[in-house]
Amino acid sequence: MFSLSKILEAIGSSVLLFLRSFTYLPSITRQFPRFMDQCYIMGYTTLPLVAILSFFIGSVLALQIGYSFQGVSFNQYIGSIVGLAMVREMGPVMTSIMVAGRIGSAITAELASMKVYNEVDALKTMNIPPERILVLPRLLAIILVMPVLAITAITVGWLGGALVAQNVSFIDLDHEIYFRVLKKFVTIDAIMDGLCKAEIFGIAVVTVCCNIGLRTHGGPREIGNAVTKGVVTSIILILFLNYFITKALL
Amino acid sequence: MTNNRNIGQAISVNVVDLSKSFGSEKVLKNINFNVTPGEIFVIMGPSGAGKSIMLKHIIGLLRPDTGKVLLNEMDVIERKTVEQNVIAMVFQEGALFNSLNVFDNLALYLREHRRYNKNNIRTKVTHALEMLSLGNAIDKFPPELSGGMRKRVAIARALVMEPQLLLYDEPTSELDPTMGATISEIIATVRNETQVTSIVVSHDRDLALTISDRVALMMAGEIIEINTPENLTKSKDPRVQSFLNPKINIDQPRFRQKEENK
Numbered sequence: 001m002f003s004l005s006k007i008l009e010a011i012g013s014s015v016l017l018f019l020r021s022f023t024y025l026p027s028i029t030r031q032f033p034r035f036m037d038q039c040y041i042m043g044y045t046t047l048p049l050v051a052i053l054s055f056f057i058g059s060v061l062a063l064q065i066g067y068s069f070q071g072v073s074f075n076q077y078i079g080s081i082v083g084l085a086m087v088r089e090m091g092p093v094m095t096s097i098m099v100a101g102r103i104g105s106a107i108t109a110e111l112a113s114m115k116v117y118n119e120v121d122a123l124k125t126m127n128i129p130p131e132r133i134l135v136l137p138r139l140l141a142i143i144l145v146m147p148v149l150a151i152t153a154i155t156v157g158w159l160g161g162a163l164v165a166q167n168v169s170f171i172d173l174d175h176e177i178y179f180r181v182l183k184k185f186v187t188i189d190a191i192m193d194g195l196c197k198a199e200i201f202g203i204a205v206v207t208v209c210c211n212i213g214l215r216t217h218g219g220p221r222e223i224g225n226a227v228t229k230g231v232v233t234s235i236i237l238i239l240f241l242n243y244f245i246t247k248a249l250l
Numbered sequence: 251m252t253n254n255r256n257i258g259q260a261i262s263v264n265v266v267d268l269s270k271s272f273g274s275e276k277v278l279k280n281i282n283f284n285v286t287p288g289e290i291f292v293i294m295g296p297s298g299a300g301k302s303i304m305l306k307h308i309i310g311l312l313r314p315d316t317g318k319v320l321l322n323e324m325d326v327i328e329r330k331t332v333e334q335n336v337i338a339m340v341f342q343e344g345a346l347f348n349s350l351n352v353f354d355n356l357a358l359y360l361r362e363h364r365r366y367n368k369n370n371i372r373t374k375v376t377h378a379l380e381m382l383s384l385g386n387a388i389d390k391f392p393p394e395l396s397g398g399m400r401k402r403v404a405i406a407r408a409l410v411m412e413p414q415l416l417l418y419d420e421p422t423s424e425l426d427p428t429m430g431a432t433i434s435e436i437i438a439t440v441r442n443e444t445q446v447t448s449i450v451v452s453h454d455r456d457l458a459l460t461i462s463d464r465v466a467l468m469m470a471g472e473i474i475e476i477n478t479p480e481n482l483t484k485s486k487d488p489r490v491q492s493f494l495n496p497k498i499n500i501d502q503p504r505f506r507q508k509e510e511n512k
Contacts, residue, residue, distance in 0.1 A: 030362060110349075118345035125309050125339045126359045126411065127332050133362070 010233075014211040017131060018203075021139055024132035031137045038141035042103050046145075047152060049102065050095050054153035057090050058082055058160030066164070066171035075165075075173045076181055082161035083182035087194045091154035093242055096201035099142075099149070100234035104209040107138060108230030111213025112223045120214060135210045139203065146202035147195045154194065158182065193249045197242065204241060205234040260287035260447045261322040261335055261414045268307060268317035270300075277303050279471040281317070290441050290448045292458040295468035296493065301451040302342070304468070305417050308449060309339050321415065338408035339417040344400040346392040352379070352403055353388045356410050378406040382436060398429040405436060409444075416440070418450040422457055430454060434461050455494060459483065467493060 028035070061082045066075060111134060114120050120130050158179075165173040209230040216226040263285040270278040277300045285291040293301050306312040308319050310326040324331040346355050356375040360366055366374060379385055382402045387395060395403060401421060408416055418437060422430035434454075438461040441448050452458060458465045459479040466476045467490055475482065475490055483494060 030364075114347075117348075118341050118343065119347055121306075121311055122339070122341060122345040122347070124311060125337065126362070128359070128362045 010211070013215065014207050017135060017211045017214070018139070018207045020129075021131040021135040024129065024136050027132055028136070028140070031133065034133065034137035035140050038137050039145055041106070042099070042138075042141050043145035043148060046099065046102055046149060050098055050149050050153050051156045053094055053098055054086070054091065054157040055160040057094055058086055058157030058162075059164045061085055061090070061157075062161035062164040062171065063168060066168060066173075070170055075171055076177055078161065078165050078171065078173055079178035079180070079182035080185035082165075083158060083186040084190060086154045086157035086161070087186055087190050088246075089194075089242075091157060092150050092194045092198035092201060093238060095146075095149050095153040095198055096205060096238045097235055099146070099202055100205045100209075100231055100238065103142070104205045104234045105227050105231050107206065107209040108213040108216075108227045109223060111210060112216035112226040115214055115216045116219060116223060130214060134214075135207075138206050138210060142202040142206045143199065146198050149202075150195055150198035154191070196249070197245050200241060200245060201238045204237050208233050208237060259414055260445050262287050262320075263291075263308060263415065263447065263449065264320040264323070265304075265308070266317050266320065268304075268314045268319065270303060270307065270312065270315050277471050278307070278314070281471075281473055283466055283473060283476055285447055285449060287447050288441070288445045289463045290437065290450065290461055292450045292452060292462040292465045293468055294453055294455070294458050294465055294493070296453065299468045300471040301468055302419050305339070305419050305449065305451050308415075309337055309417055335415065336411055336413045337415045337417070338411045338413035340401070340404045340408050340419065340421055342420040342423060344392070344404040346395075346400060346403055346407070348392050351389055351391050352384070352395075355392070355403065356407050359407070359411050374410050378410045379403075381409070382406050398425055398432070401425065401429075401433055402436070405433075405440070409440065412444075413446055415447045415449070418448065418452070420452055421450065422452060422454045430457065433457075437461055469493075 062078050065078050065081055069075065111120075114134070120134075123130050123133065162175045162178045165171050165178050166175045212226050212230045212233065216222055265281050265283050268278055268281040269276070281304065283291075293304060295301050303312065307314055308321075308326065310319075310332060313327055319326040321331055321335055321337070324334070326332070346352075347358065350358065353375055356378060357371050360371045360374065365371075376385070376388070379388055382405060384399065384402055384406060387399055387403065392400060392403070405418075405421070421433050421437065425433065434457040437448060437450060437457075440446060450457065450462070459482070462479055464476060464478055465482050466473050467482070468474070469489060475485060475487060477485065482490065485491065
């Protein structure tokens with residue numbers, strides 16, 4: 001089922017799809033309405049979900065740290081731990097997983113049904129490469145939108161942590177101390193590393209999901225399978241890339 | 251890219267020694283035929299004979315194992331062939347873009363290839379829709395259309411491309427007899443008015459014998475006869491006669507005979 005040749009073929013076809021799509025960059029003016037549509041779908045409609053997710057991740061992080069270090073007078077460092085965790089790991093990774101679940105699944109489902117119902121073939125017969133009209137606008141949109149989503153996730157996560165740190169009785173940390181310590185430990189480099197990660201994960205999710213969608217054959221069951229495959233592959237890829245990118249950036 | 255196109259000039263099609271297999275199953279076996287510019291060429295045959303696969307080879311969606319398809323003496327698998335010749339295909343289910351309305355479905359090709367400015371695109375699209383009595387469907391989305399309307403929109407979408415070669419995959423399937431006849435009339439009218447080379451895959455006997463210049467009969471991946479409609483009906487080949495004039499025999503049904511032969 002998971003033969004090496006299939007995995008290598010999937011990686012190779014995804015890389016080729018990514019490269020082929022960017023050969024159509026000069027035609028971006030014709031794709032501008034599609035690019036704007038995708039920015040709206042990927043950015044505006046995903047932003048509230050990312051904010052809710054990050055708020056609670058930041059809150060729970062502060063809660064767990066505060067609870068674990070009760071009586072050790074470690075509370076003043078909650079800001080630094082929540083800050084760094086959100087910037088380096090939780091922000092980019094959780095945002096990307098959210099993007100895989102929400103955007104990746106939608107992309108795979110749309111392209112897979114277009115493939116199954118011959119719409120992709122119809123494009124080819126019109127001498128309109130699917131990479132130009134279907135993949136490129138999505139890739140450019142995620143490149144633009146992903147840093148915005150990641151910054152939102154990080155900021156809201158910090159605020160969630162601050163709210164909990166100030167209002168939970170056994171932590172009782174003033175928000176000014178929380179943010180002063182956070183500011184001391186979270187450097188611009190750390191933020192850039194986090195955004196860099198988020199950007200790579202976002203591109204990987206969109207490329208993989210487009211590739212799986214465009215390689216779907218069969219009927220409704222195969223469309224469903226493709227969506228599952230797209231989301232699962234994206235999440236595994238995010239976790240896999242996260243380890244190696246983190247190691248490279250440290 | 252679009253400047254080199256020979257817009258308006260119908261093209262010839264030559265299929266040379268074409269074979270194709272999927273796994274161990276041979277679906278096309280050494281196919282040879284040619285279609286002259288402006289001709290209506292119908293490929294008939296029972297379901298599963300390989301007709302639609304043949305059509306996908308002609309438009310370059312599939313690559314043959316052996317042999318080739320030449321459009322105006324240029325191999326269809328070469329990129330410049332598709333860039334220099336305008337080929338359109340009407341898919342069996344229409345293959346309309348479900349996320350676009352009828353107007354945008356028709357305008358997509360013209361916009362993407364920058365064939366006309368905004369006003370001319372609207373004029374061209376409106377004209378094509380009115381020609382096929384679809385003027386009131388311009389703002390509708392494909393799921394809101396009936397089967398016959400979808401087929402006509404698919405034909406209109408092909409027409410706005412001003413193709414030199416127009417392929418139809420089962421244009422009258424799943425339609426009532428009147429709508430089937432209407433689609434046949436449209437195919438003949440389009441050819442008469444634009445001189446486009448037309449290849450129609452169908453098992454509609456009325457369509458094939460009424461509007462075609464020549465008919466190829468395909469069975470089990472092979473072409474068993476190519477002839478004019480008049481001569482095809484006079485063919486002595488029992489397979490041709492059995493296909494063209496099937497007799498319903500409830501005492502000895504065919505599916506039982508096939509089971510017994512196994």
